[in-house]
Every structure is written in structure tokens, then in C-alpha cells.
Amino acid sequence: MHQPTAPELEILKLLWLKQPLTARELHDELAPVLGWGYSSTRKTLERMGAKGFIACSIHCNKNTYTALLDKMPTLAAYVQDFANRVFEINGPLPVAMFANSKLVNASEIADLELLLQKLAQESAADPQAAASKDN
Amino acid sequence: MHQPTAPELEILKLLWLKQPLTARELHDELAPVLGWGYSSTRKTLERMGAKGFIACSIHCNKNTYTALLDKMPTLAAYVQDFANRVFEINGPLPVAMFANSKLVNASEIADLELLLQKLAQESAADPQAAASKDN
DNA sequence: TATTAGCTGCGACAATTGTCGCAAATTTTG
DNA sequence: CAAAATTTGCGACAATTGTCGCAGCTAATA
Structure with a gap:
């Protein structure tokens, strides 16, 4: 298993500050910095989930993400x-x-x-x- | 311009020690560490040349490589x-x-x-x- | 000089990453 | 409740990187 990529690390850093967060919340923080579209954020989250870096769970009827890496x-x-x-x-x-x-x-x-x-x-x-x- | 990737950096480190070197010489040092075939070494050199990280020139009828990055x-x-x-x-x-x-x-x-x-x-x-x- | 061993240029293929777009499902609202 | 706004799940495409393989050319040698 390799290390998180640069954008993945940014996401983890946000989650380490506050968890859980929705894709939208993460995106709103990330977009100005990375210049991403919302889809890019979500796809990155999806891939991070597949790699076991984060977990996705439902809070208040919404997908929310938590870091699995310490x-x-x-x-x-x-x-x-x-x-x-x-x-x-x-x-x-x-x-x-x-x-x-x-x-x-x-x-x-x-x-x-x-x-x-x-x-x-x-x-x-x-x-x-x-x-x-x-x- | 991106930074050299991990294997590219290994090559640069060798060149910083001794220049110029042929593909074969570089390969003989790298192969044990990276487990590469000769073709992989040469392709990496080719790509590094394309990115301007190294230069290829002819010495003694052989292609030799020198670092362009300090x-x-x-x-x-x-x-x-x-x-x-x-x-x-x-x-x-x-x-x-x-x-x-x-x-x-x-x-x-x-x-x-x-x-x-x-x-x-x-x-x-x-x-x-x-x-x-x-x- | 005819072989042969090694070098070169390039094409190729898979995995990863960056980056969307779209259609269907869900939630919010007038 | 029906329409509008969001959210989701997925598929897609290009660029990069890891990693060869091959066919042709060159240089060393018997």
C-alpha cells in the first residue's frame, strides 16, 4: 500500500481537523486550493475509500467521510x-x-x-x- | 515542471556522483536496487531526457548521460x-x-x-x- | 568478412492519477 | 405533491509511470 497522493493528503488533513465531513464540505474547502470540480473531489474520495484511507458512512441521511489513517x-x-x-x-x-x-x-x-x-x-x-x- | 520521480532521482544521484555514464553503467547500479530490466532503465533515461533532467551525448561511440539538474x-x-x-x-x-x-x-x-x-x-x-x- | 553480442529507437500495455459528465435517486421546497 | 436542487454511483478519457519486447544497426571477433 503506498502513501496518499498530494490531494489525498489534503483531504486527510481536513478530516484530521474535523470529522466526519460530507463530500460537499470537503469540496468547499478544497476547491479554492486545488481548483477542482465537485466531481473530482468525489472521485478522489471514492478512490480513497477503495484504498482504505477513509471510510464512508451515513450521517443525517448523507454520506460522510472519516479518516481511517491515523x-x-x-x-x-x-x-x-x-x-x-x-x-x-x-x-x-x-x-x-x-x-x-x-x-x-x-x-x-x-x-x-x-x-x-x-x-x-x-x-x-x-x-x-x-x-x-x-x- | 515536476520533480523527478523516485527512480529518476536514483538515476540523478548516480550521475551526481560520476558523470557521464552509459545506460549500461547506470543499469548495473540500479538493477539490484530497483529490480529493473535493462529496457526499463533505458526508457526511464529516455523520458528523463525528454523532460530535460538529463542530456544524452556521444562519448567513445556510446550514448552517455549527464545530469542537467543541479x-x-x-x-x-x-x-x-x-x-x-x-x-x-x-x-x-x-x-x-x-x-x-x-x-x-x-x-x-x-x-x-x-x-x-x-x-x-x-x-x-x-x-x-x-x-x-x-x- | 560473416557472425554474434550488445546498443538504440520505438512501440506497447497495464496501473495510477487527474478530472470530468451523466443519468438515476433523493431531498428540499413552493 | 410536483418541480427544482442536490447527491450518488459509475463510466470515461487523457497523461504519467512502471515495465517490457522487438527489429534494426553497430561494433567486436573468429
Whole structure:
């Protein structure tokens, strides 16, 4: 299973802020940024559902979406992948870089640090499996 | 212009180490890592040429490839994109994270810091000019 | 020089992603 | 309740990427 694509990540970020949301609500937030038509938003949601990134359920007679991916593990996977793939860093990653993020607070950064240590250990212990796990 | 894809970046990294290289030389390094057939390597090179990432020229009666993208600006673009897209960081980015990289040395990290400052300034001065010019 | 081994250009095919459009079902409203 | 506005489920199409295969050309060699 790969990582969410860029637009998929945007949707997840909205859901991590507030859940559940309808397609229309998500679209109204996304449209200005991505310049999408409503159909594009819905199709992306459909595909995310098929991939197990989000779940669709009925609330108040409407389809609403909730994230199935947890925020920090998902972000940690991005960081790990990026550091490995682009910079070939394999040891534990410093998290100072993320202090300025609008997306995560101090406690989440602490979580991130733990998650990254775990990921680094895994890929050190078993490089092949760790590398191909998300591929 | 998009960023190089993951395999394309691997090729660029090899070229940044040593240039020029033939398709065969690149392939022999990449095959174990990517599990590619020779044709896949060559097709990827062809596409990278079409995108202007690399140039193909004749040395010793053989097609050889050289990178047209510079290493540090390319890496800086990755960092900037990643920080913005995934973590919504817009201020200047700390580069401490990259100290452990096998790919860059101290002086290159210094370059990176400058490049990132520049990118951050640009995107601060001109946030999404193309998308929303009516505000 | 006739083979042969490797290189080149290109075409091809499947999977993914970006991006709709449409017709049917449902909900809202006059 | 009937008409209008939304919502939904799906199908579609183009561009990109991963990944070859093939037929022809070239260079090395017996």
C-alpha cells in the first residue's frame, strides 16, 4: 500500500481537523486550493475509500467521510520515506525541523519522534522488508 | 515542471556522483536496487531526457548521460515541497535534519540552507500567485 | 568478412492519477 | 405533491509511470 497522493493528503488533513465531513464540505474547502470540480473531489474520495484511507458512512441521511489513517503514523511514514529516499538518511531522524509546522503541536512532535525511531529500527533490522512494505 | 520521480532521482544521484555514464553503467547500479530490466532503465533515461533532467551525448561511440539538474537546488526543491505540502511549514527550514545524510556534506548543507531561505522568501512574498490572483 | 553480442529507437500495455459528465435517486421546497 | 436542487454511483478519457519486447544497426571477433 503506498502513501496518499498530494490531494489525498489534503483531504486527510481536513478530516484530521474535523470529522466526519460530507463530500460537499470537503469540496468547499478544497476547491479554492486545488481548483477542482465537485466531481473530482468525489472521485478522489471514492478512490480513497477503495484504498482504505477513509471510510464512508451515513450521517443525517448523507454520506460522510472519516479518516481511517491515523495522523501521526501517516506523517511519520512520509518523513521516513522522504529522508530515506531523497537524503539516504537511515539513522534516527531529528524532529526539530517540524517545530514550525502548523499541522502538529509539541506533543505530536514527541509522538513523531518515537514513531520515527521505531521506523528507523525496523529498516535497520530488516532493510528489504521495511523498504518494500510500503511499496 | 515536476520533480523527478523516485527512480529518476536514483538515476540523478548516480550521475551526481560520476558523470557521464552509459545506460549500461547506470543499469548495473540500479538493477539490484530497483529490480529493473535493462529496457526499463533505458526508457526511464529516455523520458528523463525528454523532460530535460538529463542530456544524452556521444562519448567513445556510446550514448552517455549527464545530469542537467543541479544537485543542491534539486534537493532543496524536494525539501521545500515536502515541508510545505506535508507539514505546512512556510518559514525558513532548519537543516539540522540533514546532518546524517550520506548524500550531502557540510558545505552542501550550508548551500541547502541558503537555497531554502530563498525558496521560503519567494513563497512568502508570492503565495500561490497563479491560483488566486483575485484577492 | 560473416557472425554474434550488445546498443538504440520505438512501440506497447497495464496501473495510477487527474478530472470530468451523466443519468438515476433523493431531498428540499413552493 | 410536483418541480427544482442536490447527491450518488459509475463510466470515461487523457497523461504519467512502471515495465517490457522487438527489429534494426553497430561494433567486436573468429
